[in-house]
Amino acid sequence: MIRIVWLLALLVQVLSFRPTRAQSFDFQQDSIFFRKLADDVLTSPAAYESLRVLCKTVGPRLAGSPGMYKSEAWAEKALQAAGADKVWKQAVQVPHWDRGGKDEAWYQYTDASGKKVKVVLDVLALGNSMGTGKNGLLKKAVLIHDFEELEKRKEELKDVIVIFNNVFNPRNLSVGQSYGESGAYRRSGPSRAAKYGAAAVLIRSVTASANDNHPHTGALAYDTAYPKIPAAAMGLKDADQLIAQLKAGKLVQVYYKSMAHFKPDATGHNIIGEFTGSEFPEKFITVGGHLDSWDPAEGAHDDGTGCVQSIEVIRAFKAMGYKPRHTIRVVLFANEENGLRGGNQYAKEAKAKNEQHVFALESDAGGFTPRSFGFTLDAAKLERIRQWVPLFVPYGVYQFANGGGGADIGPLNRSLGTPVAGLSPDGSRYFDLHHARNDVFEAVNKRELDLGALNMALLIYMIDKYGL
Numbered sequence: 001m002i003r004i005v006w007l008l009a010l011l012v013q014v015l016s017f018r019p020t021r022a023q024s025f026d027f028q029q030d031s032i033f034f035r036k037l038a039d040d041v042l043t044s045p046a047a048y049e050s051l052r053v054l055c056k057t058v059g060p061r062l063a064g065s066p067g068m069y070k071s072e073a074w075a076e077k078a079l080q081a082a083g084a085d086k087v088w089k090q091a092v093q094v095p096h097w098d099r100g101g102k103d104e105a106w107y108q109y110t111d112a113s114g115k116k117v118k119v120v121l122d123v124l125a126l127g128n129s130m131g132t133g134k135n136g137l138l139k140k141a142v143l144i145h146d147f148e149e150l151e152k153r154k155e156e157l158k159d160v161i162v163i164f165n166n167v168f169n170p171r172n173l174s175v176g177q178s179y180g181e182s183g184a185y186r187r188s189g190p191s192r193a194a195k196y197g198a199a200a201v202l203i204r205s206v207t208a209s210a211n212d213n214h215p216h217t218g219a220l221a222y223d224t225a226y227p228k229i230p231a232a233a234m235g236l237k238d239a240d241q242l243i244a245q246l247k248a249g250k251l252v253q254v255y256y257k258s259m260a261h262f263k264p265d266a267t268g269h270n271i272i273g274e275f276t277g278s279e280f281p282e283k284f285i286t287v288g289g290h291l292d293s294w295d296p297a298e299g300a301h302d303d304g305t306g307c308v309q310s311i312e313v314i315r316a317f318k319a320m321g322y323k324p325r326h327t328i329r330v331v332l333f334a335n336e337e338n339g340l341r342g343g344n345q346y347a348k349e350a351k352a353k354n355e356q357h358v359f360a361l362e363s364d365a366g367g368f369t370p371r372s373f374g375f376t377l378d379a380a381k382l383e384r385i386r387q388w389v390p391l392f393v394p395y396g397v398y399q400f401a402n403g404g405g406g407a408d409i410g411p412l413n414r415s416l417g418t419p420v421a422g423l424s425p426d427g428s429r430y431f432d433l434h435h436a437r438n439d440v441f442e443a444v445n446k447r448e449l450d451l452g453a454l455n456m457a458l459l460i461y462m463i464d465k466y467g468l
């Protein structure tokens with residue numbers, strides 16, 4: 001009897017046995033490598049200095065603009081200086097949207113004493129928007145809080161300027177979510193208003209609670225079914241004042257003038273630098289950011305930081321004498337902001353050449369303190385590489401989140417199924433300067449920038465060593 005009980009107990013034990021997952025990496029050896037890489041990156045002036053040169057000698061670099069060509073020359077030089085084995089340019093036709101000078105706007109209303117009041121607005125035409133012509137538009141303003149109200153009041157929108165009160169929601173824990181929600185009015189608000197006959201649209205800048213009045217531009221996407229009406233973003237202080245007058249029931253007229261227009265497409269380039277793999281030279285790991293930036297700023301956080309962090313991966317590996325097994329490709333993509341032609345072209349050529357892409361990583365969320373990586377990757381594989389997280393924690397990355405990537409590497413994921421990830425830094429300050437004139441070199445902190453570059457290099461090292 002005792003023997004049977006013992007056998008049963010043994011059986012239960014055997015059946016309930018779950019082997020502890022074999023560690024799929026060498027914690028001790030890898031943590032030593034992490035430490036050495038950190039010593040190199042955190043003491044190197046390279047990435048920060050390279051960013052300074054990009055911001056201060058190239059500056060704005062929208063697709064097709066003179067800055068685009070200057071930035072391409074900067075990128076080639078920076079990749080060569082980092083020690084890339086091979087630097088080359090991948091040509092792509094890019095749109096050339098031109099602001100056409102300074103955008104102008106003001107509004108007027110009659111105050112309680114019967115006096116006419118005129119107030120100037122700080123505005124920026126939205127990227128890809130049409131201009132008004134040199135005379136501008138002077139129209140009645142109608143305040144619309146959201147798309148639901150737009151539909152309810154569609155009869156009132158003929159020949160007016162729609163003012164969208166697209167507040168950036170501070171309750172969301174992810175600022176990216178607030179950006180997506182508020183940004184919907186920038187992307188599709190103009191066409192949705194045009195559907196009901198509006199003459200133009202002004203939105204609140206898609207930004208959090210910046211203590212300034214800088215307008216934030218960014219791309220709109222016209223629905224070709226409706227007239228392409230002019231559209232601009234207002235600085236938040238100006239927007240608040242205008243909206244307060246409208247909420248108070250005042251009859252307000254808004255003047256808006258923009259000379260924005262498209263020029264013929266131009267030939268731009270993805271600038272690519274490679275560190276040839278020692279074991280699998282024909283298998284690629286891509287790391288990148290986008291080289292273009294909006295016209296009013298230096299494009300420091302968006303996305304100069306992503307560019308120099310990516311270049312830093314090659315520089316640091318070379319400096320340490322690390323020889324990657326796969327070919328590491330740094331790609332500085334063309335035209336992310338108003339077309340994504342660079343990202344599309346990169347994926348298109350990869351597919352046409354039947355290239356093998358192991359993984360792609362993008363940094364395009366600002367050069368702030370890194371917090372996590374977001375992966376678009378098979379669930380079981382993500383689960384496996386999550387065992388690496390304790391290695392990253394001392395350097396600031398505490399999570400490998402499910403979902404993420406980058407606009408420029410999205411096409412690679414969609415057309416080749418390449419696993420992708422994006423660096424997710426702390427986003428609290430990003431939308432204070434995103435697409436605005438205050439996105440300048442001085443807004444970037446060297447250590448935060450370097451920590452981002454370091455974590456990117458660490459992730460590339462682990463994937464290069466162990467695969468996915």
Ligand SMILES: [Zn+2]
Nearest residue numbers: 290302303364
């Ligand atoms: Zn960007």
